[in-house]
Amino acid sequence: MTPSRIAARVRRIKPSPSTSAADRANELRRQGRSIVNLVVGEPDFDTPPHIRQAAAAAIEKGATRYTLMAGTVELRQAIAAKLERENGLRYAMNEIIATSGAKSAIYNAFAVTLEPGDEVIIPAPYWVSYPDMVLACEGTPVTVACPETDGFKLTPAQLESAITPRTRWLLINSPSNPTGASYTGAEYRALAQVLERHPHVMVMTDDIYEHIRFDGEATPHILAAAPALRERTLVVNGVSKTYAMTGWRIGYAAGPADLVKALDTLLSQSTGNCCSVSQAAAAAALNGDQSFVAESVAIYKQRRDRTLALVNGIPGLHCTAPPGAFYLYIHCGA
Numbered sequence: 001m002t003p004s005r006i007a008a009r010v011r012r013i014k015p016s017p018s019t020s021a022a023d024r025a026n027e028l029r030r031q032g033r034s035i036v037n038l039v040v041g042e043p044d045f046d047t048p049p050h051i052r053q054a055a056a057a058a059i060e061k062g063a064t065r066y067t068l069m070a071g072t073v074e075l076r077q078a079i080a081a082k083l084e085r086e087n088g089l090r091y092a093m094n095e096i097i098a099t100s101g102a103k104s105a106i107y108n109a110f111a112v113t114l115e116p117g118d119e120v121i122i123p124a125p126y127w128v129s130y131p132d133m134v135l136a137c138e139g140t141p142v143t144v145a146c147p148e149t150d151g152f153k154l155t156p157a158q159l160e161s162a163i164t165p166r167t168r169w170l171l172i173n174s175p176s177n178p179t180g181a182s183y184t185g186a187e188y189r190a191l192a193q194v195l196e197r198h199p200h201v202m203v204m205t206d207d208i209y210e211h212i213r214f215d216g217e218a219t220p221h222i223l224a225a226a227p228a229l230r231e232r233t234l235v236v237n238g239v240s241k242t243y244a245m246t247g248w249r250i251g252y253a254a255g256p257a258d259l260v261k262a263l264d265t266l267l268s269q270s271t272g273n274c275c276s277v278s279q280a281a282a283a284a285a286l287n288g289d290q291s292f293v294a295e296s297v298a299i300y301k302q303r304r305d306r307t308l309a310l311v312n313g314i315p316g317l318h319c320t321a322p323p324g325a326f327y328l329y330i331h332c333g334a
C-alpha cells in the first residue's frame with residue numbers, strides 16, 4: 001500500500017460536517033434546486049449599512065495593504081473598548097489579536113499551546129469543530145457529557161473528575177452552540193473554585209453568541225465572576241454572529257501577553273494579518289450604533305418561539321427553550 005502523503009495529524013480529523021453540508025446545499029442550489037439551508041449557524045440578515053459603508057470607505061482610502069500582524073490599532077482599540085464597555089474587562093494593545101474569524105483564534109490557540117497528548121476538556125454537546133481542532137494540533141479532546149437535566153452545563157464535580165495532569169484547557173462556550181445553555185455568575189464561581197486547585201489548567205471562553213440571548217439580560221462573563229482566572233484565560237469572540245458578518249472573517253482573542261505574542265508569531269508565519277478591509281468594517285461594527293443587535297435578537301426570539309412550538313407539536317420530538325444562540329437542540333430519543 002502506498003503510504004499516505006497526508007500527515008497523520010490531518011488524517012486524524014474529518015472535514016467540518018456543517019461546512020461540508022453547507023457546500024452541498026450551495027451546490028444543489030446552483031443546480032437550480034430549492035433548498036432551505038438550516039445547516040450553518042449564520043444570520044440571514046445583511047450586514048448593517050453603516051458597517052458596509054465603513055468597508056467601502058476603507059477601500060477608497062487605500063486601506064488595502066498588509067496591516068500590523070495583530071490587527072490595526074483602530075480595530076484593537078475598538079476591541080479593547082468593547083471588552084471594557086460590555087464585559088468590564090481591561091486589555092492592553094499587546095494582549096489583543098485580531099484573527100480571521102473566531103475559528104482561527106481557537107485553532108491557533110491550541111496550535112501554540114498543545115504538546116502531543118495534552119488534553120482539552122470540552123463540555124458536550126459542543127460546536128462540531130472543537131474536537132477536530134484539538135486533534136489537528138495533536139491534542140486529546142476530553143468530552144464530558146452534560147445532560148439536559150443539568151441544563152447542558154458542566155458541573156464542578158464533572159470538571160474535577162475530568163482534570164488530569166495533562167489537562168491544558170477547559171473550553172467554555174456560553175451561550176452554547178448547539179444548546180444555547182448559558183452559565184450564570186454563580187455557576188462560573190463554582191467552576192472557578194475547582195480551577196483554583198488546578199493552576200495548570202487554562203480557560204478558553206468562546207463568547208461568540210454572547211449577544212444572542214432571549215431573557216434581556218447581559219451574558220455573565222467568567223472573568224467578571226472569577227477575575228483571578230485572568231492570567232490563564234483566553235477570551236475569544238468575533239463579529240460574525242452579532243453583526244451578521246460571517247463572510248468578513250474577523251474574530252479576536254484577548255489574553256495574557258505571552259499567549260497573544262505566540263499567536264502573533266504563528267499567524268505571522270501562516271495566514272498573516274486578517275483582511276484589512278474587514279478590519280475597518282469590524283471596527284465600525286464595534287464602535288458604531290448597536291441598535292441592529294437588539295433588533296436582530298428580537299427577530300431570533302420570535303423565530304425561536306415559533307419553531308419551538310412547531311417542533312414540540314411533533315410526536316416524538318421535544319425541545320426546551322434555548323436561552324441563547326440561534327439553534328434548537330431537539331430531543332428525539334425515547
Ligand SMILES: Cc1ncc(COP(=O)(O)O)c(C=O)c1O
Nearest residue numbers: 041101102103127177238240251
Ligand atoms: C461556538 C462557535 N464558535 C466559533 C464559531 C466561528 O465563528 P467565526 O465565524 O468568527 O469564525 C462558530 C461558528 O459557527 C461557533 O458556532
